[in-house]
Amino acid sequence: QKEVEQNSGPLSVPEGAIASLNCTYSDRGSQSFFWYRQYSGKSPELIMSIYSNGDKEDGRFTAQLNKASQYVSLLIRDSQPSDSATYLCAENSGGYQKVTFGIGTKLQVIP
Amino acid sequence: ETGVTQTPRHLVMGMTNKKSLKCEQHLGHNAMYWYKQSAKKPLELMFVYSLEERVENNSVPSRFSPECPNSSHLFLHLHTLQPEDSALYLCASSQSWAGSYNEQFFGPGTRLTVL
Numbered sequence: 001q002k003e004v005e006q007n008s009g010p011l012s013v014p015e016g017a018i019a020s021l022n023c024t025y026s027d028r029g030s031q032s033f034f035w036y037r038q039y040s041g042k043s044p045e046l047i048m049s050i051y052s053n054g055d056k057e058d059g060r061f062t063a064q065l066n067k068a069s070q071y072v073s074l075l076i077r078d079s080q081p082s083d084s085a086t087y088l089c090a091e092n093s094g095g096y097q098k099v100t101f102g103i104g105t106k107l108q109v110i111p
Numbered sequence: 112e113t114g115v116t117q118t119p120r121h122l123v124m125g126m127t128n129k130k131s132l133k134c135e136q137h138l139g140h141n142a143m144y145w146y147k148q149s150a151k152k153p154l155e156l157m158f159v160y161s162l163e164e165r166v167e168n169n170s171v172p173s174r175f176s177p178e179c180p181n182s183s184h185l186f187l188h189l190h191t192l193q194p195e196d197s198a199l200y201l202c203a204s205s206q207s208w209a210g211s212y213n214e215q216f217f218g219p220g221t222r223l224t225v226l
Binding site: 004008031032034036042043044045046049051088092098099100101102103104 | 151152153154156159167169199201212213214215216217218219220
């Protein structure tokens with residue numbers, strides 16, 4: 001049974017700070033990893049994908065992957081109140097096999 | 112229309128009703144998915160279609176019946192549902208083949224309430 005573990009939060013950070021969201025996964029065969037942002041009452045929106053060990057940066061977002069530790073994280077720099085949402089971590093073992101999602105971490109950015 | 116669309120956005124039905132959810136993707140993808148999202152639970156994959164063929168059925172009760180007439184359209188037919196089936200039903204699509212990264216894009220969802 002593949003599992004993706006996340007702390008459900010809420011994680012509260014002040015505006016302008018760095019928000020750090022963490023995720024661990026159980027399947028060593030996982031090849032691709034995703035971070036989705038889900039606002040309350042809305043559907044998940046893909047914000048980052050990462051496939052190789054190391055860091056991947058996109059604007060204020062940085063995804064970090066460590067396959068040896070089975071750990072993936074998302075850093076949000078200069079957090080804004082509009083970043084307040086639930087962030088879902090997900091992993092895929094390749095092809096059209098199912099993507100396994102974590103429960104999501106609720107982030108609150110305090111003005 | 113762009114991305115993935117779903118209709119209706121909200122649905123209230125009785126346990127004896129029959130209704131259908133519709134999903135359409137405008138991304139040229141070859142795989143489509145139905146997920147169920149309930150409060151305080153991870154997204155649950157229900158069905159996967161690849162090139163219009165069902166390739167995954169995660170032990171979903173038979174009161175949920177999927178249909179994929181072509182690579183752009185996906186339906187979820189509902190009948191004799193239970194109150195515990197009330198949830199957000201999400202459709203997603205991806206460009207998927209062996210070795211692909213399978214980035215999935217979601218529609219806005221249908222909020223289903225079963226009375």
